[in-house]
Amino acid sequence: MSYQTTDSKKEEFRKYLEKAGVIDQLTRVLVGLYEEPSKPNNAIDYVKKYLGSPTDIDVEKLKLEYEKVKEENSRLKKQVEDLKRKSRSSKARTPD
Helix, strand or coil, X not given: CHHHHHHHHHHHHHHHHHHCCHHHHHHHHHHHHHHCCCCCCCHHHHHHHHCCCCCCXXXXXXXXXXXXXXHHHHXXXXXXXXXXXXXXXXXXXXXX
């Protein structure tokens, strides 16, 4: 009975992967690797690259850079609003 349950779980998981497109995508990347004239030294990096997962990115560095850019953006937005306010007030004071 346990054998049948395991098989049905495997089949259910296989159907899930197929429905999500995982099997097709993995098949494409593996066929691409097979057809490479010069096989890469690191097949895992090849698969990651093909699936869109860069291997040489420092995620923590990107997070810090993102936070800095976000803060700079916020500061600049405030500066633009201040300048708009000053411009409106100087126009209101200037007689036509």
